[in-house]
Amino acid sequence: MSEALLETRGLHVHFAARHGAVARAVDGVDLSIRRGEVLALVGESGCGKTTLARTLLGLERPAEGEVRFEGEPLRYGARFLRDYRSKVQIVFQDPTGALNPRQTVYEVVAEGLRVQGQSDDEEESLISQALSRAGLRPPERFFHLYPYELSGGQRQRVVIAGAMVLGPSLLVADEPVSSLDASVRGEILSLMLRLVREEGVTILVVTHDLGLAWNIADRIAVMYLGRIVEEGTTEELLSEARHPYTRALLSVVPEHEEMEQQILVGEAPDPTRIPPGCRFHPRCPLVASQEAERLGILERCNGEDVVLREVAPRQFAACHALPG
Amino acid sequence: MSAPLLSVRDLHVTYSSGAGPVPAVRGVSFDLAQGESLGLAGESGCGKSTIAGALLRVLPRGTEITGEVLVNGEDVLTMKPGRLRAVRWRELSIVFQGALHSLNPVQRMGDQIGEAIELHFRGTDPRPRVAELLELVGLPARRAGDFPHQLSGGQRQRVLIALALACNPNLLVADEPTTALDVMVQAQVLELLERLQRELGLAMIFITHDLSTLSSVCRRTLVMYAGRVIEEGESTEVFSRPAHPYAAALAAAFPTIGDPASRLNPSGLAGDPPDPRAMPSGCPFHPRCAVAEPRCSTTEVELWPAGNGRRAACVRVLDGRIA
Numbered sequence: 001m002s003e004a005l006l007e008t009r010g011l012h013v014h015f016a017a018r019h020g021a022v023a024r025a026v027d028g029v030d031l032s033i034r035r036g037e038v039l040a041l042v043g044e045s046g047c048g049k050t051t052l053a054r055t056l057l058g059l060e061r062p063a064e065g066e067v068r069f070e071g072e073p074l075r076y077g078a079r080f081l082r083d084y085r086s087k088v089q090i091v092f093q094d095p096t097g098a099l100n101p102r103q104t105v106y107e108v109v110a111e112g113l114r115v116q117g118q119s120d121d122e123e124e125s126l127i128s129q130a131l132s133r134a135g136l137r138p139p140e141r142f143f144h145l146y147p148y149e150l151s152g153g154q155r156q157r158v159v160i161a162g163a164m165v166l167g168p169s170l171l172v173a174d175e176p177v178s179s180l181d182a183s184v185r186g187e188i189l190s191l192m193l194r195l196v197r198e199e200g201v202t203i204l205v206v207t208h209d210l211g212l213a214w215n216i217a218d219r220i221a222v223m224y225l226g227r228i229v230e231e232g233t234t235e236e237l238l239s240e241a242r243h244p245y246t247r248a249l250l251s252v253v254p255e256h257e258e259m260e261q262q263i264l265v266g267e268a269p270d271p272t273r274i275p276p277g278c279r280f281h282p283r284c285p286l287v288a289s290q291e292a293e294r295l296g297i298l299e300r301c302n303g304e305d306v307v308l309r310e311v312a313p314r315q316f317a318a319c320h321a322l323p324g
Numbered sequence: 325m326s327a328p329l330l331s332v333r334d335l336h337v338t339y340s341s342g343a344g345p346v347p348a349v350r351g352v353s354f355d356l357a358q359g360e361s362l363g364l365a366g367e368s369g370c371g372k373s374t375i376a377g378a379l380l381r382v383l384p385r386g387t388e389i390t391g392e393v394l395v396n397g398e399d400v401l402t403m404k405p406g407r408l409r410a411v412r413w414r415e416l417s418i419v420f421q422g423a424l425h426s427l428n429p430v431q432r433m434g435d436q437i438g439e440a441i442e443l444h445f446r447g448t449d450p451r452p453r454v455a456e457l458l459e460l461v462g463l464p465a466r467r468a469g470d471f472p473h474q475l476s477g478g479q480r481q482r483v484l485i486a487l488a489l490a491c492n493p494n495l496l497v498a499d500e501p502t503t504a505l506d507v508m509v510q511a512q513v514l515e516l517l518e519r520l521q522r523e524l525g526l527a528m529i530f531i532t533h534d535l536s537t538l539s540s541v542c543r544r545t546l547v548m549y550a551g552r553v554i555e556e557g558e559s560t561e562v563f564s565r566p567a568h569p570y571a572a573a574l575a576a577a578f579p580t581i582g583d584p585a586s587r588l589n590p591s592g593l594a595g596d597p598p599d600p601r602a603m604p605s606g607c608p609f610h611p612r613c614a615v616a617e618p619r620c621s622t623t624e625v626e627l628w629p630a631g632n633g634r635r636a637a638c639v640r641v642l643d644g645r646i647a
Contacts, residue, residue: 183574
């Protein structure tokens with residue numbers, strides 16, 4: 001695909017865990033983020049989505065596979081990474097934690113520029129522009145304020161301004177609204193959509209919130225225990241989820257009452273002990289309800305790994321119960 | 325219906341601060357019967373958590389509380405300390421927001437729960453009750469020997485619910501019990517709370533900013549803004565057909581998946597809630613309201629019937645034109 005801005009090929013990221021075990025946080029991911037789209041990476045905590053995002057930013061090094069930005073493989077030298085960070089920026093979950101309480105808004109936004117060695121005479125105008133693009137207007141009014149003088153929504157706008165000041169082509173947003181009030185949530189999501197539409201920014205949003213994906217994402221990739229288990233356009237994936245894990249996630253969204261709730265037992269499965277066969281089988285409703293046995297696939301669920309394949313036009317899923 | 329378990333009458337709570345008094349709750353009344361569930365919704369600073377604190381008188385010293393909080397007809401606000409101690413835990417119990425971090429990290433779970441039981445029922449061996457409570461919230465009794473760090477977020481939330489139930493209260497107040505949790509774990513905790521309510525005949529007050537959660541858990545919901553209730557009614561009605569423009573904005577913040585109106589069109593509410601020390605004139609919501617009229621800056625409306633058992637505080641409801 002020519003229009004991929006960022007892609008991963010056979011990406012594996014490992015961490016050393018206790019007692020010599022290895023946590024396979026990202027365990028074979030091929031993902032492609034297209035220029036100008038909003039891609040939502042969805043999954044429970046512990047599924048590896050944040051590790052994957054950090055690897056895309058060059059903050060973690062893959063054990064295997066590679067990350068390619070504009071077709072070029074990522075390198076891990078200091079100079080390359082500094083240059084890379086002017087093109088790919090992150091917005092963290094909790095703006096209060098991300099901001100230094102002793103820095104004014106101006107200093108927060110200036111930091112990226114100074115690290116990149118941008119000239120001083122342009123600094124003030126770049127900061128003004130970034131703040132006003134993030135919806136903090138008039139920008140001069142915010143220059144000398146400290147984080148405690150701002151509301152939660154304004155703080156997240158400052159974080160976004162700090163990320164946007166360098167003119168990045170990709171923003172990675174990790175749960176950008178989960179710590180914000182309901183009323184502020186839509187404001188920040190609208191701002192993100194405006195950045196895509198008006199400035200041509202590409203966004204990868206990491207979230208556990210399918211409603212957020214419905215609000216802003218063009219495509220969704222669902223991650224479970226280090227792998228993408230389903231991928232497709234937002235409309236198709238949310239109106240007809242194919243993978244039983246995606247279906248369970250959808251069924252517990254409170255607004256989704258027409259679906260029968262499938263509350264999976266347990267939480268955050270352990271990446272040091274990825275089950276054999278389909279990694280989802282120990283929690284899979286198809287296995288629990290003996291549907292898998294009726295379909296005659298139970299043995300494969302228990303013993304045969306399953307990879308993403310096209311199960312409907314433009315929709316990909318990794319499940320033995322699906323055709324393809 | 326029997327006499328209400330809890331009856332809150334014209335509750336006002338004013339915090340004292342260096343910059344003068346801060347009115348956080350400004351005249352809230354509601355009733356709750358045994359076994360009933362009530363949602364309190366609104367954004368940060370609307371006074372919903374302050375109400376939880378006022379029910380048990382656990383607010384900072386110097387806070388002025390007026391009105392009545394009647395538990396089985398007895399006013400919590402005028403109780404003597406000894407009586408208040410008995411009512412806390414045995415009648416009303418709270419799972420506080422952010423309480424996931426409030427467990428003592430160097431004390432075993434069973435001992436933390438046991439302590440509450442021993443304080444209220446002197447001379448009893450708390451261990452059988454601790455085991456029973458853990459199983460009630462869906463944890464194996466052997467987890468009593470675990471320390472908090474050995475439990476996941478969802479399991480700790482279960483322990484906190486067990487702790488709140490230690491002395492068999494009639495009313496459980498849960499302040500944002502699922503906010504810090506993952507989707508699937510949220511669903512597990514909500515399912516647990518619903519089951520407890522059903523099996524124990526517990527009355528429950530559920531506080532959150534997420535109206536969509538309330539619509540599936542609580543029968544009735546109160547929506548608060550700037551220290552007042554601005555809409556009340558059946559949760560599903562309030563969520564799907566809100567009458568007050570603020571309730572409508574709050575409901576729209578969490579989209580319905582599949583609804584074309586919200587697709588690539590997130591809905592928010594500009595501006596911030598008013599500073600309680602400088603409340604706007606008239607309706608406190610008018611500076612942020614998309615359908616405000618000139619008279620809204622001079623008229624503050626009381627709750628008024630809005631059809632289907634609902635009441636809302638908006639001039640449009642008063643006129644019979646529901647927002």
